[in-house]
Amino acid sequence: MAGFDEVSQLKPYKSMWRIKVKIIRMWKQYTAQGGETIEMVLVDSKGDKIHASVKKDLVEQFDPVLMEGFTKILINFAVTHACGSYRTTKHAYKIAFVSTTKVRPCEELPMNLTGFTPAKFLDVLDGSLNTDYLVDVIGQIVEYSHVEIVSVNGKDTEKITVELRNENDVRLTIVLWGKFAMNVSDAIQLRADHAVVCVLRFGKIKVWKEDRSVSNAYNVSDIAINPSMNEVQAFLALWFAFWQSLFHSYTKEDNI
Known part of the structure; x- marks a missing residue:
């Protein structure tokens, strides 16, 4: 063959x-x-x-x-x-x-072959990425708004604004619309007492004046909260390592 x-x-x-x-x-x-x-x-x-x-x-x-x-x-x-x-x-x-x-x-390719390639938050924020290309992002949800109902092209739709932080505490704003807003709002409420990691696939970089954010792109995007992915485990490991090193550095300063 x-x-x-x-x-x-x-x-x-x-x-x-x-x-x-x-x-x-x-x-x-x-x-x-x-x-x-x-x-x-x-x-x-x-x-x-x-x-x-x-x-x-x-x-x-x-x-x-x-x-x-x-x-x-x-x-x-x-x-x-x-x-x-x-x-x-x-x-x-x-x-x-x-x-x-x-x-x-045919025989399935490996489960962990996801094609997930998260963009660096700083690359999104400094404008170095071409906005014609959709991006993947991963981060911990640290702030979120209430779900709003806003009019878009004469039609009411749900909207939620979420702030993510990466493993180095860089922050990125995510704006979600429609079913994406409702799904994330519900997921946050269910996991309020735990670290909530958001994975957005194929998000659209939006530019308003000098501010950059990422939004869902129609039906293209996919979003998951705390999904069972190797990339989520790797993110959490880096995140914990960053905060552990930060804690140790503060402890050393206090002892000087």
Whole structure:
């Protein structure tokens, strides 16, 4: 059996690609121009990611065989240029399913292959990141507002503002809307007596005057509170180490 192409190798002007990838994010999107489409973020065994789309005419064909969290072999698809201001990966190209694309079941890639690549808070805050690309963030919730009802484009929607701190006590504001606001508010109430770690996938960097924050991006984003992830355990270990070293330094100063 032939081997697999790497996601990093994918480029236009060829369709007979063969890749093995995990669907780490999947959602349906509706636009007046394109109708309802299936959108996905895929990752291969090397951790390289690429966006993939199924146009409206093919949704019925592929919807039953595509599921978030599962690994699939994809054969024969188009590769086109990636563009826009809500880009889910750094890959220059994206996958477009065609009617002859084949989706095959296969052995699952490792559970800990999540494609999670958290942005550094300082990189978000100092403007060094391109806001066309969506970002992952992880941090401990230290402040949060009450849920507000605000009017957006003539429609009432929920809003909550959350302040995260990273392992070095740098703070970043997160603004969540709609179901994301309600889900996080409920999760905070349930875990009020414990360290609450927030993981936001595919967030949008927002700039208002000189202030930068991260917000959920329509249906693209995903958010979890204290999820069972290696990255959360690593974050907590760094966080505890930072505060332990800070405590020891203060103790030494007091003893001088």
